[in-house]
Amino acid sequence: MSALPEYKTTITDEVTVMPAAYEKLVELLKSEEDINGVRIFVSGGGCGGMTYGMTFSEAPSAHDAILEQDGLTLYVDAVALSFLNGVEIDFVEQGVGASFVFKNAFASTGGSGACGGCGSAGGGG
Numbered sequence: 001m002s003a004l005p006e007y008k009t010t011i012t013d014e015v016t017v018m019p020a021a022y023e024k025l026v027e028l029l030k031s032e033e034d035i036n037g038v039r040i041f042v043s044g045g046g047c048g049g050m051t052y053g054m055t056f057s058e059a060p061s062a063h064d065a066i067l068e069q070d071g072l073t074l075y076v077d078a079v080a081l082s083f084l085n086g087v088e089i090d091f092v093e094q095g096v097g098a099s100f101v102f103k104n105a106f107a108s109t110g111g112s113g114a115c116g117g118c119g120s121a122g123g124g125g
Helices: 019-030 078-084
Strands: 015-017 037-044 050-057 064-069 072-077 087-094 097-103
Touching (some): 015 019, 019 037, 019 087, 050 078, 072 078
Antiparallel strands (some): 064 072
């Protein structure tokens, strides 16, 4: 018998792709050759906080969770997925610009939200 992996292999309700983002991502994927999906990644940490982004990907890695939704395939590695839990990805057009927006990103990561090395030094006392 083989043990099940400790990470999820499919994305269900952890990440929500809003209709405008879905349409734009599918459009972008269709315009690229040899690209099979979009990778969502998370980087950074510490006092500066986490940052997120997306890039085209040819294939999932061994530790990716995958969301497949009518022509759209998203890849998220197991570590990034824990930081993205509950996020909504939207595509917003404002004026002459347009961008993908991650709403409520990292809202459910837990912790105190405080950074001991930030803010004023010394605490009085």
